[in-house]
Amino acid sequence: MNSAEPKSSTLDLVAAVSSMLTPTERRIAEAVIAEPTLLAFGTVSDLADQVGTSRPSIVRFATKLGFDGYTELQQHVRSDLSHRLSRPSERIRHGGKESVPAKRAIGDAISSVFDAIEGDRVSRLVEPVVAAKKVWILSGETSQAGAHALHSGLSMVRPDVTLLEEHFFVGDLSDAGPEDTAVVFDFQRYRRQVAVAARVLAEAGVTIVAITDSPLSPLVDLADTWCQIEVPPVGPFDSSVPVVAMSELLVAQAAKDLHDAATSRIDRIEALWEATETFL
Amino acid sequence: MNSAEPKSSTLDLVAAVSSMLTPTERRIAEAVIAEPTLLAFGTVSDLADQVGTSRPSIVRFATKLGFDGYTELQQHVRSDLSHRLSRPSERIRHGGKESVPAKRAIGDAISSVFDAIEGDRVSRLVEPVVAAKKVWILSGETSQAGAHALHSGLSMVRPDVTLLEEHFFVGDLSDAGPEDTAVVFDFQRYRRQVAVAARVLAEAGVTIVAITDSPLSPLVDLADTWCQIEVPPVGPFDSSVPVVAMSELLVAQAAKDLHDAATSRIDRIEALWEATETFL
DNA sequence: GTGATATTGTAACGATATGAACAGCGCGGA
DNA sequence: TCCGCGCTGTTCATATCGTTACAATATCAC
Numbered sequence: 001m002n003s004a005e006p007k008s009s010t011l012d013l014v015a016a017v018s019s020m021l022t023p024t025e026r027r028i029a030e031a032v033i034a035e036p037t038l039l040a041f042g043t044v045s046d047l048a049d050q051v052g053t054s055r056p057s058i059v060r061f062a063t064k065l066g067f068d069g070y071t072e073l074q075q076h077v078r079s080d081l082s083h084r085l086s087r088p089s090e091r092i093r094h095g096g097k098e099s100v101p102a103k104r105a106i107g108d109a110i111s112s113v114f115d116a117i118e119g120d121r122v123s124r125l126v127e128p129v130v131a132a133k134k135v136w137i138l139s140g141e142t143s144q145a146g147a148h149a150l151h152s153g154l155s156m157v158r159p160d161v162t163l164l165e166e167h168f169f170v171g172d173l174s175d176a177g178p179e180d181t182a183v184v185f186d187f188q189r190y191r192r193q194v195a196v197a198a199r200v201l202a203e204a205g206v207t208i209v210a211i212t213d214s215p216l217s218p219l220v221d222l223a224d225t226w227c228q229i230e231v232p233p234v235g236p237f238d239s240s241v242p243v244v245a246m247s248e249l250l251v252a253q254a255a256k257d258l259h260d261a262a263t264s265r266i267d268r269i270e271a272l273w274e275a276t277e278t279f280l
Numbered sequence: 281m282n283s284a285e286p287k288s289s290t291l292d293l294v295a296a297v298s299s300m301l302t303p304t305e306r307r308i309a310e311a312v313i314a315e316p317t318l319l320a321f322g323t324v325s326d327l328a329d330q331v332g333t334s335r336p337s338i339v340r341f342a343t344k345l346g347f348d349g350y351t352e353l354q355q356h357v358r359s360d361l362s363h364r365l366s367r368p369s370e371r372i373r374h375g376g377k378e379s380v381p382a383k384r385a386i387g388d389a390i391s392s393v394f395d396a397i398e399g400d401r402v403s404r405l406v407e408p409v410v411a412a413k414k415v416w417i418l419s420g421e422t423s424q425a426g427a428h429a430l431h432s433g434l435s436m437v438r439p440d441v442t443l444l445e446e447h448f449f450v451g452d453l454s455d456a457g458p459e460d461t462a463v464v465f466d467f468q469r470y471r472r473q474v475a476v477a478a479r480v481l482a483e484a485g486v487t488i489v490a491i492t493d494s495p496l497s498p499l500v501d502l503a504d505t506w507c508q509i510e511v512p513p514v515g516p517f518d519s520s521v522p523v524v525a526m527s528e529l530l531v532a533q534a535a536k537d538l539h540d541a542a543t544s545r546i547d548r549i550e551a552l553w554e555a556t557e558t559f560l
Numbered sequence: 561g562t563g564a565t566a567t568t569g570t571a572a573c574g575a576t577a578t579g580a581a582c583a584g585c586g587c588g589g590a
Numbered sequence: 591t592c593c594g595c596g597c598t599g600t601t602c603a604t605a606t607c608g609t610t611a612c613a614a615t616a617t618c619a620c
Contacts, residue, residue, distance in 0.1 A: 302566085302567060302568085303567085303568095304567080304568070305567095333568080333569085334568070334569050334570080335569095336568080336569075336570090337567090337568065337569080340567095340568090
């Protein structure tokens with residue numbers, strides 16, 4: 001569909017012919033510049049209504065830009081848009097073979113993390129974590145590093161955080177109850193293991209926060225809030241970098257939400273460390 | 281036109297019903313997740329062709345998501361997209377504002393990692409690791425996640441990798457000898473602890489590879505090879521992301537250097553996992 | 561194996577979009 | 591004033607869109 005690389009931005013095209021535009025065409029040009037989505041999503045009629053002109057004027061505008069008709073112009077705009085949208089992420093599993101250098105892969109994955117916490121998402125993810133009586137962290141092998149980061153970070157800002165890695169027993173979860181929250185890392189390879197444990201927790205009334213690499217994950221059903229991040233391959237293994245980044249952002253948000261409680265807690269822990277000669 | 285704020289992301293909607301999707305509907309879901317522009321720009325026919333199904337299945341998919349028809353679904357997706365385009369988030373290349381402070385910090389830190397391995401630096405760092413009889417990994421609290429990543433990765437591609445975290449005893453190092461290599465993570469806060477241990481190892485003839493955040497680190501003197509990376513603050517704590525990224529790049533390089541030995545070792549480990557029901 | 565149910569594809573419908581031909585309007589020059 | 595020309599809006603034809611109703615197929619329980 002949208003495989004062709006646009007030679008020039010659509011706005012450039014408009015600018016190129018701006019001097020030889022008729023009055024109504026100029027109004028059209030101003031409208032599409034002010035609101036590019038009109039061109040990408042709207043029909044000829046939509047544009048005509050918006051500008052206050054007739055449909056053929058829109059078509060003629062398209063031809064004046066060098067296209068065969070409005071359809072071609074719209075395709076050009078859309079391929080331009082798709083390009084911008086697919087740049088930061090989403091192209092790793094498909095188009096990108098393993099020829100993608102690790103640098104690009106990691107960079108894109110990091111972008112996907114920031115995409116995932118768009119808006120107030122990070123707040124919604126963290127909210128049950130700060131409100132919970134106890135916090136459980138479940139992870140498989142791929143997300144070990146992230147789970148570790150989340151555990152050590154959260155432990156600093158609030159009490160009762162338990163990390164269950166890899167080969168935990170379901171019995172470990174027996175204490176969990178409706179006032180608790182579980183953060184579950186759920187990635188391709190080790191999905192079933194954590195899925196089973198998460199189901200146990202969900203049935204016990206625990207609030208589930210899922211960090212997953214696919215919205216089709218079975219965990220998403222169980223989860224109260226969730227977010228999706230990419231896990232790119234680096235060398236022969238899957239990268240933990242996005243998971244760690246996400247974990248740290250969650251901790252940062254939790255620290256912000258807990259504010260005074262967190263800072264005093266951190267101070268106490270630091271003092272304890274100093275006292276026990278952690279610094280040698 | 282597109283002024284309405286989307287109540288929930290389209291991915292959320294797909295996820296919400298993902299468990300009650302029929303096989304073809306699931307294929308549709310996967311397609312639109314892999315290529316969101318299909319939904320935003322494509323027609324029912326486009327999607328049907330892409331997925332390899334009939335047009336009505338697409339419409340039924342839309343209704344199952346809670347919309348009156350495909351048109352409504354597409355409008356929702358488009359308003360979602362417009363939002364992302366208008367909001368300052370998506371702009372990584374263009375108006376690179378300091379939208380999220382943590383974002384910039386992490387991005388810069390990642391860049392520093394790639395700067396640090398410019399040229400053949402990563403090869404020089406890894407060379408003593410692959411050649412060593414035994415590999416020791418030393419880290420403090422800040423670099424725990426990175427050390428963990430390095431340990432689990434290296435363990436996959438070669439034997440005799442030992443991780444010593446935080447409160448290890450110097451006695452643990454008694455086995456180390458001139459044929460060994462130690463990778464030492466050495467960061468601001470927990471410098472003294474690892475510095476002491478590294479000195480012990482260096483005096484035992486162990487080759488030292490240092491990952492540090494400062495060229496002034498005392499470890500640089502002891503180290504045979506070293507590299508410097510940034511450790512940015514995220515919230516109240518230091519980020520592990522750069523350390524993890526560096527660790528993974530080291531593992532990837534080691535895997536490449538060891539090649540056949542590594543792959544056969546990975547295969548054996550995988551087989552062992554399967555046998556012990558890691559996948560449940 | 562058989563009936564019931566769920567799932568999927570086929571056919572037909574109205575609605576709408578685009579693009580082209582045609583007609584009215586305004587403006588400037590002779 | 592009249593004519594010519596470019597600009598704009600109206601009408602129409604055709605293709606395609608989204609949708610619904612219906613039939614065929616696959617799946618499962620008993």
